[in-house]
Amino acid sequence: MSAAHGHFQNSSPSEGIWYFLNRLLFVLIVLTVGSVAAYHYLPEVSKRRVQEARVEQLKMEVERERQLLVRHLREEESLKHDPEYVGLIARDRLDLMKEGETIYRIDPPKLDKANMRRVH
Secondary structure: OOHHHHHHHOOOHHHHHHHHHHHHHHHHHHHHHHHHHHHHHHHHHHHHHHHHHHHHHHHHHHHHHHHHHHHHHHHHHHHHHOHHHHHHHHHHHHOOOOOOOOOOOOOOOEEEOOOOEEEO
């Protein structure tokens, strides 16, 4: 056997325990640093989720508003350029009708506010 190889076999038990304790200390330090980093990072992840949900909500709101704008622009065009539409709207709001015209009104179902359900 070589002298170097024999050195490891003849090492005292205290040297082995120091090696083990050094490794254990290193692992504990790495775990502590990792835990601290994770502790600081996790709130950012939850904030990002909240922000992404808010962005999606705002996108849906923007889409609803865009659709409302399109509908209003279409109505504005009709009011400016379609005399028949203007007459129809005026008769509807004044509760009038042309001679020979039949009007059918369909009212939406009323909600029973006490029970919050539709009344038939």
